[in-house]
Amino acid sequence: MGRPPCCDKVGVKKGPWTPEEDIILVSYIQEHGPGNWRSVPTNTGLLRCSKSCRLRWTNYLRPGIKRGNFTPHEEGMIIHLQALLGNRWAAIASYLPQRTDNDIKNYWNTHLKKRMKKFQTALDSSLVSNSSSSSQLLSKSQNDMNSTSLRSCSTYASSTENISKLLEGWMKASPKATTLKKDQEKEKPSNENTNVVGTASSQFTQTKVEEGECGVISHEELENFFSFENLNSMAWEKSSTDSTPQGSLSSLNDRFGTMTEVKERSSNRPAYCFSDKWILDEESGQVEDLMDLSLDCCSAPIF
Template identity: 45%
Template sequence: MGRPPCCEKIVVKKGPWTPEEDITLVSYIQQHGPGNWRSVPKNTGLLRCSKSCRLRWTNYLRPGIKRGNFTQHEEKTIIHLQALLGNRWAAIASYLSQRTDNDIKNYWNTHLKKKLQRQNGITNEDNIDMTEMSSCNNNNNNICTNSKRIANKGQWEKKLQTDINMAKQALFQALSLDQPTSSISPDLGSPKPHHSATATYASSTDNISKLLQNWTSSSSSVPNTSSLSNNRSSSTGEGGVLDHQSLLSPNSESGSVDEKLNLMTETSIFKGVSKPIVDTEATTDDHSSLSLIEKWLFDDQGMVQCDDDQEDLIDVSLQGKNTDNNCQDVF
């Protein structure tokens, strides 16, 4: 038996989020930063469970989320990481800077699983768990068996996660010093192809952009990075919070909501977000230097490549073969 639902006592609304709710949530997070989700419904008046607020933010409203079709590069990355990590979507998502774990999970379940099934000539009747199957793509069957056995709570997971987190943390620290600005994918805010015509609000990122744009009037210039830096430096422990006005005020300087949301990623208010916003410029500047983790991911298929999609990956410049070693050690 698990704990009772977090919002059992109060009447909570379920189902798709409305634009008004989204705005309320975004506004609140703009002012207070993410985190302390329990207080969000209370303070905003949203009739939503705190969990629901958090999910809505992390999976949909959070700036820097790339939506739309997965690139081949992303696809291959997911396949490889899934084979290595299993269904640990959050961990996998940490390597795809702009994708949410939910997105990756959905994509795996709806596309990649079937694709792999086709490639491996496995029929649905076989009812083979693709998670396990792909895990067994590793060379060592014993590894496969053992890792499956301890897949859910094994200590190797913690070690692996710790190693990854440490490496990433070091990288982010380095990047944050060297790369003051970022350029989030232009895909952000673009409507998802599949649901672009849908009438359902919740299915269209574009809608919230449009809606938010109604809150903003025409404007001339984009807030410069230095002002953001000032915000950051003058922030509290929660991190620098963009002036609420900069996002929603009619007098805002910034042109599009997407731009504003993108800029939000540059502030540190998202420190509390589980998945770090990645400075993509660091990766796009030097496409020629394929990161070790990517090499490692793609080596076995001899498909080391450097295309436009590469910017989607975190350039985890881990030392030497550490990543490889870490991953193998834990097995």
């Protein structure tokens, strides 16, 4: 039943990629550009399935990928976006242009989810006892945040970075790359914030705009939705109910209908929807504001 695995073929290699394989893949993509993954294994002689090639490229070899060292700001973005979008890692990743969905997903699962859970427990007990230990909580949580974000990453990543750097040089020189860049440029909304967010973000923005995700939502509704109370309750809901996106996403759906419904309802698409703007605005400091707000509101930090 179901589709047979794409890597079922005998002779298809699995497991970690070697630098040699990376070079072969990168060279091929340099020549032909990313895409048409089906033909990659046959044309390169790599004993990998197309899926594996695509994954390796998108998650590690693609130029411009930043690895390890999530900044507190990035963490804040992830936490808010996760609360807002649920486990839609690709969507979240589009707001963090240098991070891959896999990276964000891993980081959430290994660091942030635990921390949120831990914090919620602490918050619950502090609310019950109505103690005034919030400042201690804050400093501890902040220390935790800082120490984790200072951690570095895998060993092979460095050689991957080298390949990426080599590739960046090619991206600048290659006419294909220029075309690609142009295409991405076209997707950029004409908003001054875009220079911060980058192409991946604009891609998502466009996707969202195409979906008409926000077109029918009133500004007021969204402001209510993004109010601290909602953000917080969603975040806590989320962190306490395993990893299903239902908590926050269903909140969204309850209020605004499913993506499909919204898509169906909307044909007039704003260049920017409110949630985009809100998130983009975070780049200029709203995350910090919200964090401050959270302290004021319930005497307890988000992290």
